[in-house]
Amino acid sequence: MAMQNSVLLDTPSSDGDKIEWVKISLVFLPLANPISDAKVLTGRQKPMTEIAMLFAEIGTQEGGYGLGFSYSKRAGGRGQFEHAKEIAPTLIGENPSDISKIWTKLCWAGASVGRSGIATQAIGAFDVALWDLKAKRANLSLARLLGAQRDSVRTYNTSGGFLHTPLDQLLVNTDISREKGIGGIKLKVGQPDCQVDIKRVEAVRAHLGDDFPLMVDANQQWDRATAQRMCREFEQFNLVWIEEPLDCYDAEGHAALAEKFDTPIATGEMLTSVSEHMEFIKLRATDYLMPDAPRVGGITPYLKVASLAEHYGLMLAPHFAMELHVHLAATYPTEPWVEHFEWLEPLFNERLETRDGRMLVPTRPGLGLSLSERVSGWTAAQVTFGEKK
Template identity: 75%
Template sequence: MTQTTTSSVPSGDSIAWVRISSCYLPLANPISDAKVLTGRQKPMTEIAMLFAEIRTRDGHHGLGLSYSKRAGGPGQFAHAREIAPALLGEDPNDIAKIWTKLCWAGASVGRSGLAVQALGAFDVALWDMKARRANLPLAKLLGSHRDSVRCYNTSGGFLHTPLDQLLVNAKASLDRGIGGIKLKVGQPNGKLDIQRVEAVRKHLGDDAKLMVDANQQWDRPTAQRMCRVFEEFDLVWIEEPLDAYDFEGHAALAATFDTPIATGEMLTSAAEHDELIRNRSCDYLMPDGPRVGGITPFLKIAAQAEHAGLMLGPHFAMELHVHLAAAYATEPWVEHFDWLEPLFNERLEIQDGRMLVPTRPGLGLSLSEQARGWTREQAEFGTQP
């Protein structure tokens, strides 16, 4: 009897070189949401980006990203540097196998949070490479349902923005062709939240698509009261009214009110999303690809969400999520943030309230010289072919 053994050296192409970069994107103005006004966090002044560039022996390449806000950037880079050597010699097509290998390489620090966020950059890079090799946009490789996705703007609606400027920002976003406006709420004085939402609704009219986001700052009684008040404003959703891990509390709100409940962005694994879905804790699921560990776990989450009949609204990183949202069965929303635009040479297009899926291969992205200029630390592994 012939015994078959599995070799660690693939017969085809293999990963020959990896570079990781820690890049800090400065924000023009300090950003404040409800977490700042309640004293739990400081205003955000920069975003720590983790980029992974991977090349194979045959010369194929991919670009991936992850990120951290306010804290965690150095830790993500440090963990990525520890596990990156495990990529060398692997067949780049074996993405699920590689994800598991990298996860086990850092198993002592867990299978969620910073550990998987670090490996998420590698996972995205491998999917980008796979789509480039097929000469397809990532959305097409995954099996796209549409060539554009509804999009809404968040960056103009933060709580540090005065009301008069908020009205200007909201109208400008709609005039630009963005499909919806999200307003931050969750202030200690709920009356101020109501005044701001009421003013924007009146300014934009009844047909404008509005969302609100409390960033987890309400307790259960406050969430009940605020959700009841906000019913009259015909919102697309109320986001994170409670702590991200209060699955039962979110489920009670989703069952009680007509306005959809949205949550999920702060969860950092497929297992945590499984608990949220199992409890029917929301109407809109908001997974974040880099936060859950990349595209591989995101696709598992999306499959569960589709089976449960949930709507989808991925959080942040529109440059990645426009592809993933295009591959979701029912019509999703993508969050429009122009913050990351200086990092790339390419731009996403907006038209008639929708974000167009890029037709370039892979993610359709390349790092700008500005991104290189903001890079504070790099590490390389293997030999560049």
């Protein structure tokens, strides 16, 4: 018994550690080319030219360090930063291992603005940083800390299939993705002329062959009648899924499509709380649930969503942020998909590997990420709470 106690006392992580300092940064990552999906063609949004990143860095008295992030496409980045700035002092002096307790404390610090949207997305950056720190203290990758089911995850590319991309370039992009070892292709649909969508999907399916995994994403731009017609048209193309055919909050409409058609329905990326996901899960309004950890408030609430999805037998395909979601997808019992977007790569020194249609789960401690030198040039605002020693 004495030997067992000695082993426990020699464990590197101390139960008495405290958060000593927190640094948050607002970074605007420029995109090489303006990005357009169906929301642009319908006049609801302008082409996207940058991504606002909220980085959180957390340091402890014992020298622990964690890096986390959240993000916003188009408006919202400055709002996330301002909310994070208000609640960040709440972290000082807390034990970094008390992640659920800290999440709740941060949530109550901004309770008057709700438990979803910008409020939880700001919390998400801190939460991810705390999990990164915890995994590093255990000298484990995040996936292994959480209980990995696999060492690699199926991956599909989205960045090459946007609506602004001409058809001939679209076909070139699919070849590039396959040469990189990516195992699926997703196309954006939702053109004002539905026949254009059908022709583009038909051409890519012919180019890829009958069995190569192909998905489409309408980005919420169809009404119920149009979604019915397009889902019926797309049945012939052997798609892995049809994503966001309706407004992201139309759970009943998605449920009707999931019930009626053989092609699976996918949605969930725009939801920003566990309760919003629960409505879709209970109604079986999706076959592939697509939670986004930064949007839902970090890893802590993401794990609750994933647990519910597993209980109800849903398939999983977390949205965007592959640098984080490759770890989380690796823990899901049923084989998931991870979305391949190279957009965030300039922010980090490390790169994810793809091979034989799969994304390899990093084995470095924590997320396995460090910020690149280029980040400082894109930083618009930064503030530190507490004191580094």
